[in-house]
Amino acid sequence: MRAGFTALLALCLGVVLAFLAIPIVALFTEVPLGDVPGLLRDPVVQDTLKVTLRTNAIANVLILAVGTPAAYFLATRHFKGRALVITLIELPLVLPPAVAGIGLLAAFGAGGLFGGALQDQGIILPFTEWAVVLAVIFVASPFYLRQAISAFESVDPTLHDAARTLGASPARTFLRVALPLAASGLVAGWVLAFARGIGEFGATIVFAGNVRGETGTLTLTIYEQLEANFDVALSIGILLVVLSAVILLSYKLLSWRRSSSTSPTPFARSSSAPA
Amino acid sequence: MKKPAHGRIALGKDVWLDTERRVNRAPDRRSVGLVFQEYALFPHLTVAANVAFGGASPARVSELLERLHIGHLAGEKPTRLSGGERQRVAVARALGRDPQVLLLDEPLSALDAHTRTAVREELADILATLAIPTLMVTHDFLDASTLADRIGVIRDGQLHQIGRPEELTARPADAFVASLTGGNLLHGMAEGTRVTLDDGTVIEVAEPATGRVGIAVYPWEVSVSSTSPGAGNVLAGTVGSITPDRGRTRVRVGPLVAEVAHVDGLERGARAFASFAPRSARVIQ
Numbered sequence: 240m241r242a243g244f245t246a247l248l249a250l251c252l253g254v255v256l257a258f259l260a261i262p263i264v265a266l267f268t269e270v271p272l273g274d275v276p277g278l279l280r281d282p283v284v285q286d287t288l289k290v291t292l293r294t295n296a297i298a299n300v301l302i303l304a305v306g307t308p309a310a311y312f313l314a315t316r317h318f319k320g321r322a323l324v325i326t327l328i329e330l331p332l333v334l335p336p337a338v339a340g341i342g343l344l345a346a347f348g349a350g351g352l353f354g355g356a357l358q359d360q361g362i363i364l365p366f367t368e369w370a371v372v373l374a375v376i377f378v379a380s381p382f383y384l385r386q387a388i389s390a391f392e393s394v395d396p397t398l399h400d401a402a403r404t405l406g407a408s409p410a411r412t413f414l415r416v417a418l419p420l421a422a423s424g425l426v427a428g429w430v431l432a433f434a435r436g437i438g439e440f441g442a443t444i445v446f447a448g449n450v451r452g453e454t455g456t457l458t459l460t461i462y463e464q465l466e467a468n469f470d471v472a473l474s475i476g477i478l479l480v481v482l483s484a485v486i487l488l489s490y491k492l493l494s495w496r497r498s499s500s501t502s503p504t505p506f507a508r509s510s511s512a513p514a
Numbered sequence: 515m516k517k518p519a520h521g522r523i524a525l526g527k528d529v530w531l532d533t534e535r536r537v538n539r540a541p542d543r544r545s546v547g548l549v550f551q552e553y554a555l556f557p558h559l560t561v562a563a564n565v566a567f568g569g570a571s572p573a574r575v576s577e578l579l580e581r582l583h584i585g586h587l588a589g590e591k592p593t594r595l596s597g598g599e600r601q602r603v604a605v606a607r608a609l610g611r612d613p614q615v616l617l618l619d620e621p622l623s624a625l626d627a628h629t630r631t632a633v634r635e636e637l638a639d640i641l642a643t644l645a646i647p648t649l650m651v652t653h654d655f656l657d658a659s660t661l662a663d664r665i666g667v668i669r670d671g672q673l674h675q676i677g678r679p680e681e682l683t684a685r686p687a688d689a690f691v692a693s694l695t696g697g698n699l700l701h702g703m704a705e706g707t708r709v710t711l712d713d714g715t716v717i718e719v720a721e722p723a724t725g726r727v728g729i730a731v732y733p734w735e736v737s738v739s740s741t742s743p744g745a746g747n748v749l750a751g752t753v754g755s756i757t758p759d760r761g762r763t764r765v766r767v768g769p770l771v772a773e774v775a776h777v778d779g780l781e782r783g784a785r786a787f788a789s790f791a792p793r794s795a796r797v798i799q
Contacts, residue, residue, distance in 0.1 A: 401554040403541040405568035406611050415567070419558045 263480060270473040278474035286452040287460040287475070294368055294456065295436045298375035302432055306383050307425065311413060313384075314391030315399070325388070332381045339377050340445025347373070348446075370447035371454050375436040383425075383432035390424025391417055427493045434486045437479070525614055547608030547616045547646075552624045553600045555592035561603050562588040568611030578606040582640060597625045598633040605640060618650040622657050634660050655694050667691050683732065689798055692730035697796075698770045700729040704797065713769075717747035718792040728798035735794035736772035738765050739787050740779050748789045753782050 270278070278284065313325060331339060346352045347364040357364065364370050394417050402412040418425075440458040447454040449463060457475050464472040517538060523531040525546075530539045555564050561584065565575045579585040582602040592600060601621060608616060621637060622630050638661050641648055652658050658665045659679035666676040667690070675687035686692035689699055702711035704723040710716050711729075719729065742748055751768020756777060758764075765772050765780060767788040780786055 395554070397550055397552070397554040398556060400541070401548070401550055401556070402567070404544075404546060404548040405607065406542045407567070408540075408542055416556060420556075 266473060266476045266480060270470050270477075272477075274470065275474045275477055278471050279478060281468075281471055283451065283460065283464070283468075284471060284475060287455050287457055290368065290371070290452065290454065291437065291456040294371040295375060295433070298372045298379065298436055299429070299433055301372070301376055302380045302383050303429060306380055307387060307418075308413075310384050310387030311391050311417060314388045315396075315417075328381055328384050330381075331378055332385075336378055336439070336441025337445055340374060340442035343370070343373055343377060343442065343446040365446060366448040366450060366454060368447075368453055371443050371456060374442040374446050375439050378439055378442050379432040379436035382435050383428040386428025386431060387421070387425050390421035390428065393424065394420045423493055423496060427490055430486055430490045430493065434483060437482065528614075545611075545614040547611065547613035549601070549604045549608050549616070549618045549621055551620045553592075553604040555600060555603055555607070557592055559591075560588065561590050561592065561595075564592065564603055565606045565610045567607060570610035570612075575610065578609055581643070582606045597629045598636055601633055601637065602640070605637075609644070609646075613646070616644070616646050616648040618648065620651055620653070622652070622654070637661060655696065659695075667694060684796075686730050686796060686798060689728045689730075692728070692796070692798060695732075697730040697732050698736070699798075700731065700769060702727060702729065707792070709795070709797075711749075715749055717749075717795060719795040719797050720793040721797050723797045723799065725799075730796040730798055731770065731790050731794055733764065733771045733773035736770055736774075736788050736790045738767055738772045738774055738777070738780065739789070740784065742787045743789045746789045746791050747795060748787050750785065750787050753780055753784050753786050756780065756782060 279288075313321065313328075344351060344365060346354070347357060347370075348354045349358065349363075349365070354364075364373065398416050398420070399412055402416045403409075407415060438458060439456070440462075443454065443456060444459060444462075449455050449459045455463070457479060461472045461475050461479075464475070518531065518533065520533040521531065522529070522533070525544075528545075529535075529537050530544050531537060556567065559567070562575055562579065565578055566572070570578065576585065576588070579588055582605060584599060584602045584606065587595065587599060587603070592603065595603065604621075605616075622634055625633055634657060641661060650658070650661060652661075662679065664676060665679055665682055667674040667682070667687075669690055675682060675691045677685075682691055683695045683697075686695060686697060692699055700711055702709045702717075704719070704725060704727040706722045706724070707719050708716055709719055709723075709727060709729060717729070737743070738753075742750070749768050749770060751770075754766035756763060756765050759773070762773050762775055763777050765774060765777055765786075767786045770788045772788055
């Protein structure tokens, strides 16, 4: 009876593993691996890769530069409506990406909330590279912000106080104490946001479209190449699987390092031998 | 760090806080060296970098480390240090910004009992070599009497008594100070130098008083015997707990705890007599 139950559990695990692994394995078997480098040198893929890297680099720099101070503010100040603000930040996490895309269109598109005003200034965002950047920021930044808030919250507040009594201004306290102590948590959050940004599809196709060399990202090109050149789509898939695996591994490695460096007893318990 | 509702804090002529005049100097602009309860050392910085955080020059850092006998730990991270070592780093760091006053917030409470005794002595030595006014907060009278020149007893925000440690023991201002300093507390009605305790026993006190009074008697001024000593103030009772304590023994007889060198022939539950001299019975109005 007991052995039967364990066998049932093992069987379920086997089904789960097989179901999750088969598509990944199929990616690697459907196209000869030796052809992959050649397929990735295809001008279509090269253009796509450049667009993806460029837009994501800009988006990630903006997420880090603006998101980090914002997260620090939310982690260290308590004010009325703080919970509401945090919920608002988390909303894009559960929002369908297509909704995010249409929201961005409604805001910045021609005739949108700010679209007219921007157009008067000569700025047209939809279906440009900047539209991809905005879409990536919209869907990916909550991943970073959430992790960054909790990373800053886990820094012992008496360390802030200690820095202040030692003459450090609030800004210096942030740079010298909070930032280095939260660093590994911030990087972990950034890895998640980066992964989400690279995989972004729904909001981008609605708000930025799929213009080769301008808004065509890796995931959009997979969709586009399904009928044109299935092998190209497959090799982009392989590239993204490898990238995702690297991201996941580095995230796990970081969390593991973090949990071992911030063990429950922050200081070694040892008796004090008078020197 | 926290803004008081009202009050005034000044160091000499330098006003840090005055709620009436709306003065509230930022913590980083007050010349104070604060040693935190759990030391709050920066875990990502070495000992030397911790001490240098307040702006001390490398030469000043090594001088402070040498002075506190932690020069050999300069390159270590705080997580690798023992309680006593961490405390020295915290003191060195606080001194690193050349403060005009040193504040110690329960500096010994983070330590276990064994470490505490050793670190208390170390801290006493360190404080003796520093020429800087130091204010320490503690819940432990032994910490205060070992480390302080003057003790202010504060309870519920009220200052009960301020004085040298021996003054507090010699003349506790009230029942709270008497019990904090380790005294037994008896109650009774006084008429001149005679006090009738609540259990009916009449004792002699050195200072005349009238009305309802408290009597503080310190354990080390109480003797215990199995036969009545005949002279002095004697309270009869049964022996309660007998607790060895650092080479001496604490014996409870009736309402009194005595601290004695020997407990010849005394057993728990036996009848015994606790006695003390009239001058040991301090009257608390």
